[in-house]
Amino acid sequence: MNWIKEVRLENFQSHLDTSIEFSxxxxxxxxxxxxxxxxILRGIRWVLFNQPRGTDFMRVSSDFVRVTLTFANEVSIIRERTSSKNRYIIKKVGKEDLVLEGFGIHVPQEVLDAHQIYPLRIDRDMELLLNVSQQLDGPFLLEQTAxxxxxxxxxxSGAHYIDMAVRDTTKDVAKLQQQTKHVEAEVNILKEKIEPYQFLDHARVALDQSExxxxxxxxxxxxxxxxENLKNSLHDLSISEETVKKHLSVLKGIDEWERSLERLQFINEKKRSFQLKRSQIAEIRKTMDTCKLWIQKTNGVDVANKxxxxxxxxxxxxxxxxxxxxxxxxxxxxxxDVQTTISKTAFATLSEEQKVQKLLQKVKRARELKRLEQSYKTLNNQMISMKRTIERLEEATMSEEKYKQLQSNIQGLESYQLLLxxxxxVNxxxxxxxxxxxxxxxxxxQLRTNYEQRLVEKEECPTCGGQLNRSAIKQLLNGG
Structure with a gap:
């Protein structure tokens, strides 16, 4: 049997912080x-049955009130109220604390199950608190009405079950009597309605025979x-048989035809291969002619380079x-300029020998200049001939460029083949x-289906251990 082992009152009426142990x-x-x-009794009553209600029992100048009951089974129930909180806290050894808020005027079922001290309900609007009485309460039931x-x-005593059974039985009997009267009235009405349809049994037998x-x-x-379908099919088959016989008479030599067809197909394949090779040979010859032409055009490349x-x-x-x-x-x-200067300075007193030497130098210089002029004319003529030669070599240079372009195209074709x-x-x-x-x-x-099947069989979340149904499993697997 469970009983209260200790009570602690904090800011409850005159108690600032009082703890009382019971035996x-x-x-x-x-x-x-x-x-x-x-x-003390009022605090116990407040924890067990949430009575009295309100905050009048809170100690003056306090901002909270708390009462803690500890039972013999080491379960503690804490009732706490502040200006903003109104809650129960259930503490059990080895388990997480259970906090209950927003329960209104009724005690949560979890609290009743924890202390197992239930009020005695007389009817829908009345219940008695037999375990804890007020200070001025009279003896049991003496102050209550009859x-x-x-x-x-x-x-x-359990007599209310008999009263309930008698009351429900009386209601059921009255209801059944009303239903019996109603059914009897309906039976009489239906008998009157089916009299014109007595012939239906004979009509039904006749109808069954007709059916x-x-x-x-x-x-x-x-x-x-x-x-008729078989007859038509037989006729069609006879016609088909005659047609097949005609075809068979026509196709007596079909084996020889098949061998001829195979030979013709073989010859046709050889013809196609020969035509393909012929076109390839023509293309190769055309390419060879082009290459020979370019080779002929580029024969003088070495001479041109020289x-x-x-x-x-x-x-x-x-x-x-x-x-x-x-x-x-x-x-x-x-x-x-020198000659002009000499003519202008002829009056100067220079020796004849100096004049002769200067003249000799000038004559020598003039001869050198004439020789250089002749060389210049010769080189000019050579340059003109060289320009003409360069013009003739431009065509050879262009041929060499085309040959290089052909080589580049061949290399590009090989690269395209590699890319292909x-x-x-890659494909x-x-x-x-x-x-x-x-x-x-x-x-x-397949793995998802197996996992879903395992979850359905287990009916338990692998993460939190909670219960799962089929819809929750679908939502979990879909990422919901």
Whole structure:
């Protein structure tokens, strides 16, 4: 049997923080008036049955009130109320604390199940708290009315079940009597209504016989239809047989025809292969002719390269001669300036020997300039001939470029062939990858089905251990 082992009152009426331990059996609380004896019973009543209600029992100047009951089975129930909280806390050894809030005026069922001290319900609107009485409560049931005492005694003794059975039986009997009268009235009405239809039994027998005859006629008609279909089929088969015989007479030599057809197909395949090879040979010959033409056009490439080297050398020499010509022109201009200066300074006193030497130098310089002028003309003529040679070699250069372009096209074709092979390999790998993905998706679907079956059989969440039904499993697997 469970009993209260300890009670602790905090800010409950006159108790600031009071703890009282009880022993099993009878316990007596003794003290002066207004020392808080009744408050202890009121605190126990407040925890067990949420009475009294409100906050009038909260100690003055306090912001909370709390009463804790500890039972012999080591279960503790804490009733706590503040300006913003109104809750129960149930503590059990080895289990997490259970906090209950928002329960209204009724004690939560979890609290009643924890302390197992239930009020005695007399009827729908009345219940008695037999385990804890108020200070001025009278002896048991003496202050109650006669009807309440009778209900209470009946409830305690179990006589209310007999009263309920008698009341329900009386209601059922009255209801059945009403239903019997109603059914009898309906039976009389139905008897009056079915009198004009007494002939229906004979009519039903006749109708059954007619239906049997109709079914027989229908079955015979179906047989007749089948026989007509068989007759038509036989006629069609006879015609088909004659046609087949004609065809067989025509196709007596079909074996020889098949052998001839095979020979013709073989000859046709050889013809197609020969035509393909012929077109390939024609294409190769055309390509060879083109290559020979380009080779003929490019025979003088080596000679042209040598001529280009000679032309470059002569062009460099021509550049030097142009430079010398410019130098000669500058010297001639200087010579004229000197002659002008000499003519202007003839009156100067220079010795004849010095004059002769200067003249000799100038004559030597003039001869050198004439020789350079002749060389310049020769180089100029050579340069003109070289330009003509270069113009003739432009066509050879263009041929060489076309030959290089042909070689580049051949290399490009080979690279395209390599790319085509790579593309085929990539397509094959893509196809293999698609097959692999489809296989893995099938395996995933099978594993998902097995997992769902395991969850349905287990009916328990593998993570939290909670109960699962089929709809919750579907939602869990779909990521809900």
């Amino acid at each position: 099993k059996g009878l316990n007596v609380i003794v003290g002066q008036s207004d020392s808080g004896k009744t408050a 009807s309440v005492r009778a209900k209470t005694i009946g409830r305690i 049997q005859k109709y079914r027989d006629l229908k079955r015979k008609d179906e047989k007749l239809s089948k026989l 001529n280009v080297t000679v032309i470059v050398q002569k062009y460099n020499l021509l550049t030097q001669l142009n430079y010398l010509k410019k130098t000669s022109n500058r010297l001639e201009s200087s010579l004229l 092979e790579k593309l085929q390999d 094959k790998r893509l196809k293999d990858g698609a097959t692999f993905i489809a296989k893995k998706k099938q395996e995933e679907l």
